[in-house]
Amino acid sequence: MYIHGGSFTGGSADEGQTAAGAGVSALLGFIGYDGALAVQTPEVTDKLYTAATLVPAVILLGMFLLLTFAYKLSKSELQKLREQLEASQTKA
Secondary structure, three states, X not given: OEEEOOEEEOHHHHHHHHHHHHHHHHHHHHXXXXXOOOOOOHHHHHHHXXXXXXXXXXXXXXXXXXXXXXXXXXXXXXXXHHHXXXXXXXXX
């Protein structure tokens, strides 16, 4: 655990921020972005718009598929978890 910005966080938050920063840099390099230019070419701005809309859509689709097919939490499973939680709280 780390104290980060006044709250406790695990190391995975820092690793996620690092991966996101590296991913953005790689994406900008891939689409041909040049930070030294005052105005980007129309091709770069089109690719930047496409990336800004397509990447979040792909991530959300992946999350939807994971939650729909890989994360099975039925009402009966939820009830079992509640019972386990209540049992552990009464023991403590």
